[in-house]
Amino acid sequence: MAKIVQCVPNFSEGVDKILIEKIIDEIRKVEGTKLLDYSMDKDHNRCVTTFIGTPEAVEEAAFNACKKAAELIDMSKHKGEHPRMGATDVIPLIPITDVTVEECIEMSKRIGKRIGEELGISVFLYEKSASASHRENLASVRKGQYENMNEKMKDNEWKPDYGPDTLNVKAGATAVGARMPLVAFNVNLGTDNLEIANKIAKSVRGRNGGFTACKALGVEIKERNIVQVTMNMVDYISTPLYRVFDMIEREANRYGVNVIGSEIIGLVPMMALINCADYYLKIENFREDQILEKRIYE
Amino acid sequence: MAKIVQCVPNFSEGVDKILIEKIIDEIRKVEGTKLLDYSMDKDHNRCVTTFIGTPEAVEEAAFNACKKAAELIDMSKHKGEHPRMGATDVIPLIPITDVTVEECIEMSKRIGKRIGEELGISVFLYEKSASASHRENLASVRKGQYENMNEKMKDNEWKPDYGPDTLNVKAGATAVGARMPLVAFNVNLGTDNLEIANKIAKSVRGRNGGFTACKALGVEIKERNIVQVTMNMVDYISTPLYRVFDMIEREANRYGVNVIGSEIIGLVPMMALINCADYYLKIENFREDQILEKRIYE
Structure with a gap:
């Protein structure tokens, strides 16, 4: 089997299907990916997307989708029951076939770096990719949510791994990390x-x-x-x-x-x-x- | 996963690589097949070929390879240690993914019918495809080998399932059947x-x-x-x-x-x-x- 990585990005939009389709098209467009599923939740105002592909294709598609979400979603207006901190809230990378978790950690760092540098969005590495043990748990990283992230990032403990130390008001912050399949x-x-x-x-x-x-x-x-x-x-x-x-x-x-x-x-x-x-x-x-x-x- | 059938045809030539390559090209040529392996044995004077593919592709490739073997191999001159009865000696069909053994039995009958009618070669269905229990075992079907098949087929017990009741002198007889992977x-x-x-x-x-x-x-x-x-x-x-x-x-x-x-x-x-x-x-x-x-x- 070819190398296969699964990616389950969560976007902070659960109502506007046309908007979500535009984000997901960025995934579909990249050759070597396959969209398995996506589900929108109105109350959570959130979309959970599952796709797979070769490591290179997943890396490209995850970045492109994150870029599109930053263009289309305005976090300063976002309301929803589910805890969230960014337009692309979290990008989990999961080794499936002939890929190690170490390779997924490297992928998460490259994706995080690009999101930080090219999109000007603060990025936290979490789970297996975390740069410190207190940053492994996604709930801990996201604690305070979008509304309090700017303040939180002033604390050295919560300085982002990539991108600016002040919050991107429109796109918020994004967590990227490798984890094992559940x-x-x-x-x-x-x-x-x-x-x-x-x-x-x-x-x-x-x-x-x-x-x-x-x-x-x-x-x-x-x-x-x-x-x-x-x-x-x-x-x-x-x-x-x-x-x-x-x-x-x-x-x-x-x-x-x-x-x-x-x-x-x-x-x-x-x-x-x-x-x-x-x-x-x-x-x-x-x-x-x-x-x-x-x-x-x- | 797509439907996948494995096919392991045995050809009665173990020395002439150029000849065998011509037969195997007939498999490679069919879209939807993948050649996994082939090995030639000098003493056995035999080539065992393993390929996989969709049921339709495997059916086409198996027939085409058998046709080519009938053109290139002359059984009246064949010598080898391994028991054999035909240029294409046996065509086993093995269900691998999302295919039932029943589907492989149907495939074996269609392949056998074409070999009998279009190539004028006597065909015995064996293993799971056998038309009677005494014809399940390949060794029993092949007993007497090429040299005695013409005589053997006069017995009603050993009338071929497809093709002529008299042996094709050049191509011999072929066994086709579905079996489970070993x-x-x-x-x-x-x-x-x-x-x-x-x-x-x-x-x-x-x-x-x-x-x-x-x-x-x-x-x-x-x-x-x-x-x-x-x-x-x-x-x-x-x-x-x-x-x-x-x-x-x-x-x-x-x-x-x-x-x-x-x-x-x-x-x-x-x-x-x-x-x-x-x-x-x-x-x-x-x-x-x-x-x-x-x-x-x-």
Whole structure:
């Protein structure tokens, strides 16, 4: 397969479809990209766009779309429920096929530099690209939102990575960063006892000493009379699905409860599952290029 | 991903590279195909060619290559160690992506019909395409080889599916059929006792009452001082890898032996491994189209 990066830029416009189409045309125009999806939300006044492509094409398309959004969206007039700080609010870069997270970090820096220098927009590198640990979390970067960013950037802790130290009034500020694809993974327990699901969620999630790249909650599935550990796996390489699954099974057994099933919600990268097969079958020296489909698209 | 079929035609020429290149050019010429590999064997006097493509392209390319082979190869002068019956000896069709084995069976019938009618070559459908159970096995179809095919076809049991009942002296006969991709899967045992590997091989293989689509042998891995159950999994859908792996583990435990690892030799279809992840993680209602990579190439 060719090198594939996914990009999920968020634009601060959720009502005007003609305007959004103009931004998205900048993505469509770049050869080597493929638009997978975009959705506009009126209350959030925000558009989430998903596209993929070769690293070069994604880099070009992300910059061009950001440039067009800066022309068309006026943040000084923007209202919406979702936290936001810029016309192009955030540009996440996600390694999909034959691309490392390091390559996506380099891409984010090049895109950020161009946005800063050519468009005069303040840029914060976040997540895997962050220049300091307090800038990894997008919510922390965006805290104060558009209205308070000018003030916030006066603090040395929040000096932008690229672009001016004073806010671009029309376009606001933009976060750019590499992150791993997110896998929504739920494990169902053979009990209706929510307390058990909550205890297990607490034991596996990073926040409470569990697996770093696992966010977990206990929830009730009322129609089935069971409970579930519902998870966001934010880095399936450093925290693999099988490791969390096995740990949940062990913790559940401690309460005399069985794991009765699991769910993958939405999309999952092929390797997040192949890695599980590799683990359970104890395959020695498996190489990704042994996957037939990889030969087809190389 | 687009519909992808793999085709592995075998031609009865293993020395003359210029001749083989002319046959393979017929495959390259058809848009929508991709040649993955071809290898010539002098002693076998045979060329094994692997290509993939859309069903329509593969159908066209397979016929055109067979036509060219019939022009260039004279079976009445052919000598070689490998059993063979025709200039194009066999055309296996293998479903890879978003194609069912039933679709490959239909393809094999259309290709066979054209070879019979347009080229005047006797065609036997084999494997999943076979018109009777005694004609499934390629070795049985080919038994007697080129030299005895004319006589063999007089028997009603061996009347060809398409083409003339008397052998085409120059081109011989051709087998065409759909089969599943083969997965070479070995399981390593923590013992040097070959008898245990042989007993386990016998218990899991179809020939002795085990899994229908599993061929297995016990072998010694001398450099590691262990034994191995070495397998050809000939239909990973009806006989999944995880089921055989789990059974080997149970049988090994009976002898107080652990499974210490496994190996996949060569290529493996993505779904053969994804199905294992699905099983061990007990995923409910998993759909192939949840795999991110499938969206990229659809």
